Every structure is written in structure tokens, then in C-alpha cells.
Amino acid sequence: MARFIDPRYDTAFKRLFGQENSKDLLLDFLNDLLEGEKKIKEIQLMDKERQPLHTEGRRGICDIVCLTEEKEYFIVEMQYEPQRTFPERALFYLSQTIVNQGETGSVWNYDVKAVYGVFFLSFALTGKLRSDIILADRDTREQFSDKLRFIFIEFPFFTKEEQECKNNVEQWLYILKNMKTLETIPFKDQKEVFKKLEQIADLSSLTREERRLYDADLKAYRDYLSIMSTAKEIAKEEGMKEGMKEGMKEGMKKGEKRGEKRGRAEGERNKQLAIARNMKARNMAVDVIADLTGLSAEEVEKL
Numbered sequence: 001m002a003r004f005i006d007p008r009y010d011t012a013f014k015r016l017f018g019q020e021n022s023k024d025l026l027l028d029f030l031n032d033l034l035e036g037e038k039k040i041k042e043i044q045l046m047d048k049e050r051q052p053l054h055t056e057g058r059r060g061i062c063d064i065v066c067l068t069e070e071k072e073y074f075i076v077e078m079q080y081e082p083q084r085t086f087p088e089r090a091l092f093y094l095s096q097t098i099v100n101q102g103e104t105g106s107v108w109n110y111d112v113k114a115v116y117g118v119f120f121l122s123f124a125l126t127g128k129l130r131s132d133i134i135l136a137d138r139d140t141r142e143q144f145s146d147k148l149r150f151i152f153i154e155f156p157f158f159t160k161e162e163q164e165c166k167n168n169v170e171q172w173l174y175i176l177k178n179m180k181t182l183e184t185i186p187f188k189d190q191k192e193v194f195k196k197l198e199q200i201a202d203l204s205s206l207t208r209e210e211r212r213l214y215d216a217d218l219k220a221y222r223d224y225l226s227i228m229s230t231a232k233e234i235a236k237e238e239g240m241k242e243g244m245k246e247g248m249k250e251g252m253k254k255g256e257k258r259g260e261k262r263g264r265a266e267g268e269r270n271k272q273l274a275i276a277r278n279m280k281a282r283n284m285a286v287d288v289i290a291d292l293t294g295l296s297a298e299e300v301e302k303l
Contacts, residue, residue, distance in 0.1 A: 002180055002181070002203065003182065003183055003184075003202065003203060003204075004179045004180065004182055004185075004198075004201040004202060004203060005179070005180075005201050005203055005206075005214060006179065006180040006218070007078065007176050007179055007201075008078060008080045008122060008180075009080075009214070009217040009218060009221065010217050011210070011213045011214045011216075011217050011278075012201075012214060012217070013064070013078050014064065015200060015201075015206075015210070015214075016197070016200060016201060017029070017064055017076060018045060018064040019045075020045065021200075022196075022200050023043055023045055023066070024193065024196070025193060025196065025197055025200070026043065026064065026066065026076065027040060027042070027043050028193045029172050030043075030074060030076075030118070032167075032168035032169050032172060033118065033151065033169060035168070035169075040068050040069070041068075041069050042068065042069045043066040043067065043068055043069075043074070044066060044067045044068075045064070045065070045066050046065040046066055046067050046073075063075070063076075063077050063093075064076040064077070065097075070113075071113045072113050072114045072115070072116065073097050073113065073114070073115045073116065074115075074116045074117075074118060075093055075094060075097065075115070075116070075117045075118070076118045076119075076120075077093075077117075077118070077119050077120070078119075078120040078121075078122075079119060079120070079121050079122065079123075080122045080221070081122075081123075082123040086119075086121075086125065087125070090117050090119055090150055090152075091150075093117065094115045094117045094148055094150070095148075097115045098112055098115055098147070098148065101113060112147050113147070114146060114147045114148070114149070115147065115148055115149075116149050116150075116151065117149070117150045117151065118151045118153070119150070119151065119152050119153065120153050120155065120176070121152060121153065121154045121155065122155050122156070123154070123156065124154055124156050124157070125152055125154055126152055126154065127154075127157075128154065128157055129153065129154055129157040129158055130151065130152070130153055130154075131150075131151070131152040131154075132149065132150070132151055133149065133150035133151075133152070134146070134148070134149050134150075135147075135148055153173065155173070155176075155177050158170075158173050158174070158177055160174060161174075162174060162186050165187070168191065171186070171187045171190070171191065171194075174186070175187070175194070175197070179201060184198070185197055185198035185201070209281070212281075213278055213281065216274060216277065216278060217274070217278075219274070220270065220271055220274035220275075223267075223270050223274075224267040224270060224271055227263055227266045227267045227270060228260075228263035228264070228267055229263075230263075231260075231262045231263030231266060232260065232263060234262075235257075235258040235260075235262060235263075238258065272293045272294060272295060273293075273295070273299075273303065275292075275293055276289050276293045276295055276299075276300055276303055277303050279292070279293075280300065280303055286300045286301060
């Protein structure tokens with residue numbers, strides 16, 4: 001039986017990094033990630049103040065926004081399911097944060113503060129563990145602006161065992177990747193913050209409501225996988241029948257495409273319903289929930 005929460009899911013990730021009593025964990029991780037470049041002294045969580053972003057297609061995505069004492073923005077997310085347009089999504093998020101800084105009048109003069117995106121991925125995107133994307137001249141490689149930066153961390157390329165982790169970032173990644181199977185959080189004798197991480201991540205420390213929301217996240221994702229799997233199986237069967245007339249190979253291709261489309265539609269709706277239930281449990285207004293999830297107000301009322 002698991003002892004710790006699985007940080008791949010929304011409520012778990014926000015519990016670890018997106019609450020006032022745990023933001024020092026996020027601060028510690030960001031400083032480790034940017035060691036040798038900058039030292040962040042303080043961060044302010046911006047979740048409740050941030051303008052709402054497009055939520056269509058959210059599957060296991062966790063979104064945390066914070067502001068440093070130098071007024072630089074950090075967007076931290078975890079993406080569990082592969083998404084072909086994820087680079088564009090990341091660009092949209094960071095660009096929107098840039099645009100939201102705009103002020104009217106002649107005094108502002110485009111005094112844009114830097115926006116960083118840190119994205120944990122459970123799938124391969126660029127083909128390596130860490131990718132730092134900046135705005136630079138294509139030929140000279142000279143940086144054009146330091147106001148926009150993407151950091152992608154791809155867990156499939158982190159393969160080190162506990163004893164092989166030599167620095168703070170490797171220790172963080174080992175814990176986050178393996179937390180759901182760990183019996184105790186390692187490296188506590190080397191890094192004090194991991195003691196607090198162990199307390200916050202312990203399933204037994206969740207309140208009844210927190211556990212309900214966490215279990216709802218897990219159920220929503222498992223339901224999505226089941227729907228996708230069933231839809232593909234049904235579509236393949238239909239494709240096989242059709243393939244008897246058009247050719248087995250062509251029928252399989254059509255069946256898989258039909259299954260993906262049907263499964264994606266059903267899975268997305270179930271995910272939006274799960275998100276709406278969580279929002280409603282937090283006593284958010286019906287019209288706000290409907291606007292963020294794409295559901296009708298009548299559907300939200302019935303949840």
C-alpha cells in the first residue's frame with residue numbers, strides 16, 4: 001500500500017508546492033534548479049490572483065504560479081499525459097503572463113518582468129532530461145531577451161537510482177519520480193527540507209476532504225484510461241468488420257482513429273466533470289465553474 005501521495009496528480013502536486021505552508025519546498029526546488037544563476041529569497045503564490053487560463057484538454061496537469069521578490073514570474077506544471085501541442089501550450093501560458101503585465105498610459109514603457117516556465121513531463125518531448133529554451137539569435141546563439149524561458153524536465157530520461165544521485169536537483173527528481181512507491185523519503189540527512197516534504201506528502205496527514213479530492217483525481221484519471229481503452233477496443237472491432245470489405249490493414253487504421261476520437265471526447269468530458277465537482281466542493285460560483293470547464297450552468301447545478 002502506498003504511503004505517499006502521487007505528485008503527478010493535481011491535488012497532490014499543489015499540496016507539495018502550491019500552498020502557503022509548503023511554498024518553501026517550491027522555493028528550495030527553484031533555487032536548486034537555477035543554482036549558479038540566481039538566488040530567489042521569497043516567492044508569493046499567485047494561483048488565486050491569476051487571470052483564468054484555457055482549461056480545455058487538461059489531463060493530470062498541475063498549474064502553480066508564483067512571483068519572486070524581483071517581480072519575476074514562475075509557472076510550474078506537471079503534465080502526465082502526452083500532448084502533441086504541449087510546446088504551443090507552454091508558449092501560450094508564458095506569453096499570456098507577459099501580456100497580462102501590460103499597463104495603459106505612457107509611464108509603463110514596456111517594463112516587462114521575466115517569465116519562467118518549469119514543466120515536469122512524464123513523457124518524452126525533446127529527447128533529453130532537461131531542456132532550457134531561450135530567445136536567441138539563430139546564427140550567433142546570442143541571447144536576444146532574458147524575459148522568456150522554458151525549462152522542460154522529462155522523467156523518462158531520469159534513470160538514476162538513489163545512491164547515484166549526487167546533487168540537489170537529482171535528489172528532487174528521484175523523489176518526485178518515485179514518491180508513489182517509496183516507504184520513506186531519502187536524503188533527509190543531507191537536506192533538511194526533505195523532512196518537511198515527508199510530512200506533507202504522507203497520505204495519513206491528509207484531512208478527510210483532502211483525501212476525498214485526491215482520490216477523486218485518481219479516479220478521474222483511471223476512468224479516463226478505461227474509457228480510452230474501451231473505446232479503442234470497440235473501434236478496432238468495428239474497424240475489423242469494415243476491414244473485411246476494404247482490406248484488413250485499412251480497417252485497422254480507421255478503427256484506431258475512430259477510437260481515439262471517441263475516447264478523447266468521452267475522456268475529456270469526464271475529466272471536466274471531475275474538475276467541476278472539485279470546484280463545486282470548494283464552493284466556487286456556478287457561473288465561474290461553467291466558464292472554466294465549458295459545462296452548462298444546468299450541468300454544474302446537477303453535480
